[in-house]
Amino acid sequence: MPRSERLTRSQLAISSVLLAPRLLGARVRSTVGGELVEIRLTEVEAYEGIDDPASHAYRGPTARNGVMFGPAGFLYTYFTYGMHWCANIVCAEPGRASAVLLRAGTVVLGHETARARRPAARSDRDLARGPARLAQCLALGREHNGLDLLSTRASVRLMSLGPGPSLRAGPVAIVQGPRVGIRVATDRPWRFWLADEPSVSAFRPGVLKARAARPAH
DNA sequence: AGGACGATTAACT
């Protein structure tokens, strides 16, 4: 069996829609806090940066989304709903602000640590089922925003791309559909997941809600 | 300075 080549930054300098399916099956390794947890990605979403109304980067750079406008291979973490962190892999060329949201995975190393970090998980399949749960398994937070996932010394690393849809020895069935929890650009089917994976999160359409009319004056 | 809302989750009925 040939030794796998080291992942390069140029392999990640492609659009999020192209990269997302290639990340399925990839390993993300965390050694945060001196504890090893490694996850195999089973569900991701592409966010096409400045061209995508659903992206955090759509309205231009801010203090929060600055990392998205930088080079590929860096981690973009954000805080949401007042309590959860989620994680993305920045891709494409600087300025495009494309990124892939890590939505779900299975724990392949550090199961005991993952369970300790996710006490609410009723079963192994729930450990990293959902973007905030995945981030919690890997102990990701604000301090990891902007981290270089390709550095061998980083506490969070992207170990390789996934096998992809065209692997000859054992085809990997990849499914594509609408993204979860967004209210705009819902017609873009940029969520990708592995078929028959119990760790894939439930689809919840973005809540339709009329925008409150601004008082005229 | 104020307020609406969110790339969610867990706990309910």
Place this chain on the structure above:
DNA sequence: GTTAATCGTCCTC
């Protein structure tokens, strides 16, 4: 199926 939790960010005034 529904909903509370909870606060950083961003938009508006």
